[in-house]
Amino acid sequence: MEESVIFQWSVFRSVLAILQWWGFNVTVIIMNKWIFQKLDFKFPLTVSCIHFICSSIGAYVVIKVLKIKPLIMVEPEDRWRRIFPMSFVFCINIVLGNVSLRFIPVSFMQTIKSFTPATTVVLQWLVWRKHFDWRIWASLIPIVGGILLTSVTELSFNMFGFCAALFGCLATSTKTILAESLLHGYKFDSINTVYYMAPFATMILGLPAMLVEGNGVINWFHTHESVWPAVIIIFSSGVMAFCLNFSIFYVIHSTTAVTFNVAGNLKVAVAVLVSWLIFHNPISAMNAVGCAITLVGCTFYGYVRHMLSQQSPPPGTPRTPRTPRNRMELLPLVNDKLDDKV
Numbered sequence: 105m106e107e108s109v110i111f112q113w114s115v116f117r118s119v120l121a122i123l124q125w126w127g128f129n130v131t132v133i134i135m136n137k138w139i140f141q142k143l144d145f146k147f148p149l150t151v152s153c154i155h156f157i158c159s160s161i162g163a164y165v166v167i168k169v170l171k172i173k174p175l176i177m178v179e180p181e182d183r184w185r186r187i188f189p190m191s192f193v194f195c196i197n198i199v200l201g202n203v204s205l206r207f208i209p210v211s212f213m214q215t216i217k218s219f220t221p222a223t224t225v226v227l228q229w230l231v232w233r234k235h236f237d238w239r240i241w242a243s244l245i246p247i248v249g250g251i252l253l254t255s256v257t258e259l260s261f262n263m264f265g266f267c268a269a270l271f272g273c274l275a276t277s278t279k280t281i282l283a284e285s286l287l288h289g290y291k292f293d294s295i296n297t298v299y300y301m302a303p304f305a306t307m308i309l310g311l312p313a314m315l316v317e318g319n320g321v322i323n324w325f326h327t328h329e330s331v332w333p334a335v336i337i338i339f340s341s342g343v344m345a346f347c348l349n350f351s352i353f354y355v356i357h358s359t360t361a362v363t364f365n366v367a368g369n370l371k372v373a374v375a376v377l378v379s380w381l382i383f384h385n386p387i388s389a390m391n392a393v394g395c396a397i398t399l400v401g402c403t404f405y406g407y408v409r410h411m412l413s414q415q416s417p418p419p420g421t422p423r424t425p426r427t428p429r430n431r432m433e434l435l436p437l438v439n440d441k442l443d444d445k446v
Contacts, residue, residue, distance in 0.1 A: 121358035122367045128348040130375045135341040140206040143334045148202035149313040156306040158342030163299035176296045191304030193279040200272035207265025210379030214372045216269040224277035243408045246401030253394030259386040294352045369399045
C-alpha cells in the first residue's frame with residue numbers, strides 16, 4: 105500500500121513538473137510574440153537584455169537571499185576563461201530566438217528549433233570527428249525532412265526570420281558542445297548557470313542594444329498610447345523567462361530522460377496550438393504534416409539516444425585511436441534538458 109502511494113505521488117509530481125514547465129515555456133514564447141506584434145515593441149535586443157537582467161536578479165535572490173540552491177563556487181579566472189565564452193554564445197542564442205519571433209510565426213519558429221539535434225550531431229562530426237551510431241543518423245532523417253516540408257509550405261515565410269531561427273539552432277548546439285569542454289569539472293544546475301551567465305550576457309548585450317535600438321525605444325515611449333501597461337508586460341516576460349529557468353531545475357529532478365523528450369515534443373505542439381488560437385497565423389495542411397513529422401522524428405531521436413545509452417560495448421571489441429570507449433561516445437553531447445533556458 106505504501107509503495108502504491110509513493111508511486112502515485114511520483115507520477116503526480118512528474119505531471120505537475122511537466123505542466124508548470126509547459127506553462128512557463130509557452131507563456132514566454134507567446135508574451136514575446138505579443139510584445140513584437142501587438143505592442144509594436146520591435147526591439148529584440150532590448151527584450152533579450154531585459155530578460156537577462158530579470159534572470160540575473162532572480163538567480164541572485166534564489167541563491168543568495170532565499171538560499172534555495174547552494175552557490176557553486178567558480179574561480180575568478182575560470183569565470184572569464186570558461187563562462188564568458190559560454191555567455192557570449194548563450195546571448196547570441198537568445199537574441200536569434202527573439203529576432204526570429206519578430207519575423208515568423210511561433211509555429212514555424214518552434215518547428216525550426218526542433219532542428220537542433222541535427223545541427224549538434226553534424227557540428228560534432230565535422231569539428232571533433234566524433235563517431236555516431238548509424239541509428240543516430242537515421243533518426244535525423246524525419247527531422248530534416250519535416251523541417252524542409254514545413255519551410256516549403258510555410259504561408260508566412262520570411263527569409264530573415266528563417267535564417268535567424270536556423271542560426272539559433274547552431275548557437276544552441278555550439279553552446280551545448282562548449283559546455284562539455286569549458287565547464288568540465290563544474291556540475292552546474294540551471295539556476296547556477298543563469299547566476300553566472302546572465303550578468304555576462306547583460307554586459308555583452310547592453311551596449312549593442314543601446315546603440316542599435318536606443319533611438320527606436322525612445323521614440324516608442326513617446327508615440328505608444330499605453331506605455332506603462334506595455335512596460336509591465338515587457339518586464340513580466342522577463343520574470344516569466346527566469347521562472348522558466350527555475351522550472352527546468354524542477355523537471356530535471358522529476359522525470360526520466362524518455363519522459364522529458366516526449367514531453368518536450370508535446371510542448372512544441374502545445375505552443376503551436378496556443379499561438380494559432382491567439383494570433384490566427386495561417387497554417388496549411390502540408391505545413392501541419394511537416395511539423396508533425398519533425399516532432400515524431402525528435403521523439404524517435406530521443407528514443408534512439410536512450411536505447412544506445414543503455415547498451416554496453418560488445419566484449420572483445422578491438423580498440424583503435426578512433427574507436428569510442430563506450431556507447432555513450434556514439435551519442436551527441438546535447439543536453440536537451442537545458443536547451444530551453446531563456
